[in-house]
Amino acid sequence: LVNPKNPKAKFPTGRNEKKTKQKQRKSAQYGHQTHFLLLRNKMRITLLFFLIFFVIMTQISAVKTLESRQKYTPDWKSLDARPLPDWYDESKIGIFIHWGIFSVPAHSCDDGAAEWYWYNWKSNLTGCDAAYHNKTYGADFPYSKFAEGFNARLWNPDWWANLFKKSGAKYVVLTSKHHEGWCNFPSPQAWNWNSVDNGPGLDIAGILTKAVRKVGLKMGLYHSLFEWYHPLYLQDKKNNYKTSRYVDEVLMPQLKTIVNSYSPSVIWADGDWEAYDTYWKSKEFLAWLYNESPSRNDVVVNDRWGKGDSQKHGGFYSGDDRYNPALLQNHKWEDCFTIDAGSWGYNKDATLKRYLTIENILNTVVGGVAKNGNALINIGPTADGLILPIYEERLTQLGEWLSVNGEGIYKSRPWKFQNDTSNSPNDPQPVQIWYTSVNKSVIYAYIMSWPLDSKITLRYPAPINGSGSVHLLGYNQPLQWNSVGSGGIVVNLPQVPQSRLSSKWAWGLKLVQFN
Numbered sequence: 407l408v409n410p411k412n413p414k415a416k417f418p419t420g421r422n423e424k425k426t427k428q429k430q431r432k433s434a435q436y437g438h439q440t441h442f443l444l445l446r447n448k449m450r451i452t453l454l455f456f457l458i459f460f461v462i463m464t465q466i467s468a469v470k471t472l473e474s475r476q477k478y479t480p481d482w483k484s485l486d487a488r489p490l491p492d493w494y495d496e497s498k499i500g501i502f503i504h505w506g507i508f509s510v511p512a513h514s515c516d517d518g519a520a521e522w523y524w525y526n527w528k529s530n531l532t533g534c535d536a537a538y539h540n541k542t543y544g545a546d547f548p549y550s551k552f553a554e555g556f557n558a559r560l561w562n563p564d565w566w567a568n569l570f571k572k573s574g575a576k577y578v579v580l581t582s583k584h585h586e587g588w589c590n591f592p593s594p595q596a597w598n599w600n601s602v603d604n605g606p607g608l609d610i611a612g613i614l615t616k617a618v619r620k621v622g623l624k625m626g627l628y629h630s631l632f633e634w635y636h637p638l639y640l641q642d643k644k645n646n647y648k649t650s651r652y653v654d655e656v657l658m659p660q661l662k663t664i665v666n667s668y669s670p671s672v673i674w675a676d677g678d679w680e681a682y683d684t685y686w687k688s689k690e691f692l693a694w695l696y697n698e699s700p701s702r703n704d705v706v707v708n709d710r711w712g713k714g715d716s717q718k719h720g721g722f723y724s725g726d727d728r729y730n731p732a733l734l735q736n737h738k739w740e741d742c743f744t745i746d747a748g749s750w751g752y753n754k755d756a757t758l759k760r761y762l763t764i765e766n767i768l769n770t771v772v773g774g775v776a777k778n779g780n781a782l783i784n785i786g787p788t789a790d791g792l793i794l795p796i797y798e799e800r801l802t803q804l805g806e807w808l809s810v811n812g813e814g815i816y817k818s819r820p821w822k823f824q825n826d827t828s829n830s831p832n833d834p835q836p837v838q839i840w841y842t843s844v845n846k847s848v849i850y851a852y853i854m855s856w857p858l859d860s861k862i863t864l865r866y867p868a869p870i871n872g873s874g875s876v877h878l879l880g881y882n883q884p885l886q887w888n889s890v891g892s893g894g895i896v897v898n899l900p901q902v903p904q905s906r907l908s909s910k911w912a913w914g915l916k917l918v919q920f921n
Contacts, residue, residue, distance in 0.1 A: 478696040480689040482719045488696055490721055490738055493624065493671070494706045496817045497576030498775050499808075500626070500672075501801070502742055502784035504581050504750040505610070507588045509789040510555035512754040513538060520786070521751030524549045524586050525634050553588070553599075558606035561791025563617040569793065570623060573801035574808030576816075577624035579674050579782060582611050582664050587633035591664060595656045615668045624704075626672020627664050631657060631686050631710075633677075647685040661691055662699075669700040674724075675710045683712025683719075692720075708740065722780070730770065734777045734824050741774045742782040745800050752786035752794075761796055764803040765854070768912045769838065771804070772852045775815055776824045776840040803911070810880040811914040814850030818842040821849055823866045832858040839864065849917040856913065860901055865894040867920040874919035880908025885915075 478484050508521040515534035518526075526535040527549070539547070570578055583589045589600035590610035597603060601610045611627060618625045633639050638652035664670065673695065675688075683689060688711035696702055709720035717723045723739040725731075730741045744750055745767070747760050762770075771781040783804075785797045808815065819842070826839040838854040839862075849867055869889065876885045876897050886898040897915060900907070907913070 478693050480693040482689065485689060485692050485696070486719055488721075491704055491706055493704070494577075494722065494780070495738055497624070498780055498815050498818075499573075499575045499771060499804075500577040500579060500624075500780065500782045501570045501573065501575045502579050502628070502750075502782045503787065504584070504752075504784060505787050506581055506584050506590065506751070507549070507552045507556050507586055507605075508584065508751045509787065510552040511539075511543075512752045512789070513542075514749060514753055514755070517748035517753065517756055517760050519751070520749045520753035520755075521584055521586075523751075528635075549586070550599075553604045556588075556601075556605040556789050558601075558608060558610070558789075558791040561606070561608075561787075563614050564620075566614065566793065567617040567621045567623070569798060569801055570618065571621040572805045573783075574805040574812060575623065575783070575801075577626055577672060578614075578618045579626040579628050579672050580611060580614055582627040582629050583633075583660065584628075585630045585632065585634050585677050587630075587636055589660065591667065593660055593663060595659050611664065611668055615670070624671040625668070626674060626706075627668065627670045628674040628676060629661060629664065630677035631675060631688075632680060642685070643680065647681045650685060650687070653685065653687055658687065658691065662694075665695065665699045665701055665705075669704075671701065671704050671706065673701075673705060673707045675708055675720075678710045678712050678715070681713060683715055686712050688712055688715075730774060730779075731777060734820055735779065738778060738780070740780040740782050741770065742784060743770060744784040744786075745797055746784075746786060750784050750786060752788050758796075762800070764800060764807075764911050767800060767804060768807060769854050772815070772840045772842075772854070772912065773825070775818060776820060776842055776852075778820045807909060807911060810908045811852070811912070813879065814842050814844070814852070814914050814916065818844055818850065826851070826865055828853070828857060828863040830857050830859055830861065830863075837862060841866070847919050847921060849920050851915040851917060852912055853915065854912045856904060857899070860899040862897050862899060862915075863890065863894060864897065864915075864917075865890075867895060867917050868893065869895070870919045870921055874917060877916040877918070878907075879914040879916055 478488060504521050506521070508523050511523045512520050513523060514520040514526065515532060515538065523535070527539045530536040580590065582591055587596060587599060589596045591600065591612065592602040592609055593600045601608055615625045636652060636656065638656060642649050642652050665673070678686060692707065692711070695705060695707070699705070707721040708724040709716050709718065709722070710724060711720055717725050723729070723735070723737055724742060725739065728741065728743045729739065731739065745762050746753060746756050747762060749756060767783065774781050785793060785801070787793050821841040821843040823841050826841065827836040828839060829836050837857050840852045840854070842850045842852070847870060851864055851867070853862055876887045878885055878900060881900060885900070887895045889895055904910070
């Protein structure tokens with residue numbers, strides 16, 4: 407057949423036409439497949455490129471992040487420049503817990519420090535402690551045998567945590583290791599001398615950390631740098647601290663264990679006074695703590711990192727035990743004090759007169775806050791895990807008071823004047839007053855005793871533009887007040903029975919539009 411329009415071209419026969427269409431379909435199919443394969447390969451290449459790019463950028467970001475963290479070097483100039491995390495100053499009040507093997511004998515002559523039982527017995531400085539031990543347990547009874555009695559069989563960590571929450575405290579510090587070397591956490595460096603391998607068979611630090619955080623409080627750990635009778639420490643000491651086997655093989659692994667295991671918000675160091683920080687390698691540890699540890703963004707530390715470091719280096723200053731300076735301190739500090747005035751650990755020989763009253767505690771807490779301090783209030787549980795009723799009562803009373811008066815305590819700052827006294831001819835002694843502030847126009851004045859004539863003179867506050875208001879915290883009506891010609895104001899307190907007031911022991915006045 408000839409195409410009349412193109413004689414040279416021929417119409418395909420039916421058979422040829424069929425083959426041609428098959429070829430065309432195959433060609434089109436092959437073309438689509440080829441196009442799909444090319445497109446898929448391009449997508450794979452693109453995806454691989456972006457994956458490589460992501461990995462590279464992630465590594466660069468990780469390096470930059472690590473570099474940004476590595477801003478603290480192991481020297482005091484760098485370490486002391488680290489800002490104190492805000493939570494610590496805002497919290498104001500913590501609970502200290504001394505709990506260990508010393509809680510079993512729970513004894514000290516003359517209402518002294520029961521947690522030093524082993525040292526006092528072995529050193530026999532007064533003769534009393536050794537005589538007590540020999541008479542009570544026998545001269546051949548070793549201190550290590552007391553571990554059997556540290557059983558924590560009545561311990562309820564959730565009850566503890568709820569009590570601490572109820573007290574108004576915002577953080578808790580537990581002895582992870584005291585000078586006796588016993589660890590309240592699993593430690594291969596203290597094999598069979600820790601609360602998992604011996605005694606209660608519990609990770610006390612871990613269990614309490616979980617319970618405390620569950621109720622919304624911060625958790626911290628106390629750790630003694632030295633141990634009275636550890637052979638490696640005694641050998642280093644004999645070598646005039648020119649060797650450091652104890653630090654390298656015991657102390658540093660333990661410190662890093664508690665940080666990595668529990669991410670504490672406080673590391674409270676102690677037992678540093680026999681050697682300089684170069685022996686303890688404190689600066690190296692703190693650089694790691696601030697730069698790399700899981701606690702790096704949250705943690706605060708004290709100042710007991712070596713002989714001569716107290717009130718010079720570290721985070722907040724803890725000074726000596728029961729450190730309570732008389733004047734305002736620019737550097738943040740903490741007063742750790744005991745409700746049992748003589749002992750940190752439980753002392754079964756303590757008499758009632760040795761325990762602080764709630765008035766004592768409130769005066770110490772409020773006065774410390776007024777001078778830019780925190781209060782770390784110590785209790786000593788029994789070996790079986792009980793917190794004595796007298797501790798429970800004091801902490802509950804503190805919590806009741808803070809529930810009414812806490813607005814001038816938490817997150818407060820020292821005012822330009824810290825304390826005052828109000829003299830009334832009817833009062834047997836001047837009324838003690840402590841000041842705090844939350845901003846430039848709101849002042850809190852805490853009066854520590856109620857004046858007999860229900861009038862209190864505040865010598866320093868002055869109303870802004872001649873006007874202002876005064877309120878008694880927990881009382882729903884503003885108070886009458888008058889300016890004093892020589893400066894200050896006189897406030898008329900409510901003429902009601904004290905039993906009808908929200909506070910029972912100390913009273914907070916809120917002065918609005920005063921400076």
